Amino acid sequence: MEAFEEALAAGTQKAGASKVAHGIIVAAIDSSGEYIYQNTAGYTSVQPGALPVKFNNALVMASCTKMITTIAALQCVDRGLITLDEPIGQHLPELSNPQVITYDSASEKGPCAFKLNPAKSEITLRQLLNHSSGLGYDLGEPVLEAWRESRGETPLSLSARVVDAFSTPLLFEPGTKWVYGSGIDWAGLLICRLTDRISLENYFIDNIFEPLGMTSTTFHLWFKPEIIPRFIQPAYRLPDGSLIPGILPYPHPPADEYGGNGLLSCVPDYMRILHDIISPTPVLLKPETVALLFEPQFAQGSGSMSNLYMHQALFENSAGGHIGDLKINYGLSALLMMEDVPRTGAKRGTLAWGGLPNLMWWANREHGVAGMYATQVIPHSDKKNTELFALFQKSIWKMIEK
Structure with missing residues (x-):
């Protein structure tokens, strides 16, 4: 991990300095639920006097919401609904x-x-x-x-x-x-x-948050006011590489509880989701249903595969950089690597996605490892954060292969 930790330290200078990578939280977990690595760097804001980032700082999760909604939908399948x-x-x-x-x-x-x-x-x-x-x-x-x-x-x-x-x-x-x-x-x-639920959050609480012990996840800040002081403030990357305070394009309060984005959470909570989908004894879904998440959805040569490659700018940060002709597919709600990825060290069968403010996660059920790289920087696919994420994931894969 030495190369990653040196790059992380170099990229997160003192709050208020130029060309910082902003506050970053990283974590990796194994199939038993044990953390194999966790770290933080940087500050909760680019403003002078900002506090150092902590592991439980709150985040706007954006499209990381999609995996949670997908799990909830598959619970309905498990129940025969x-x-x-x-x-x-x-x-x-x-x-x-x-x-x-x-x-x-x-x-x-x-x-x-x-x-x-x-x-x-x-x-x-x-x-x-x-x-x-x-x-x-x-x-x-x-x-x-x-x-x-x-x-x-x-x-x-x-x-x-x-x-x-x-x-x-x-x-x-x-x-x-x-x-x-x-x-x-x-x-x-x-x-x-x-x-027959009045809201998606109502369903999530009973069927996902409470079973996994996720205590800091919600669509609505009035449900969890205690997380308000813990937020990492968004930052915007300028063309010269420096960062200024930014605003994420999500209304507060939200217009509705969207299954595709809108959850507020933290890395420890989200790691519980990632652990459950790599666990041999998942809590939320039947093992055979979890396997569907990692199942390629599209036939080679299909229009869906063609369009997936055409839109790779949407998800190349989750792959650690430009996809090119790397063999990929799509699982249920996330990108699926169909071969080993040299840039990140990710093994075949790795599922990966993220969220707009340079949130990136991956999970591999066969190898029993999952990880997350979290910050709150826009625009999407920020080069500095994409490179740090790739180095982080590669370091984790090297660690577990020893």
């Missing part, structure tokens, strides 16, 4: 009879003229979880932004209730391609309807 491959329209009528949007960028009617046609098939839970349903985010997707504009609306992702925010046309026929979108947000609402 739904299957992965049946149409979900019975429970989510808003998504029954979906329409696919197509557009002609050269149309005389405008830069993004579009048409809506009935989809040839229905959406399934599996497609919601592996992002092959056709549901995208309306923010940053030109054709969906044009569709919103035609209705006199602005993009609603993150700023409205789930049904209003994510009731958009499909970008393609269900199951034919891949796009990072609102599928897991819809899965959160599906969980509430299947289990």
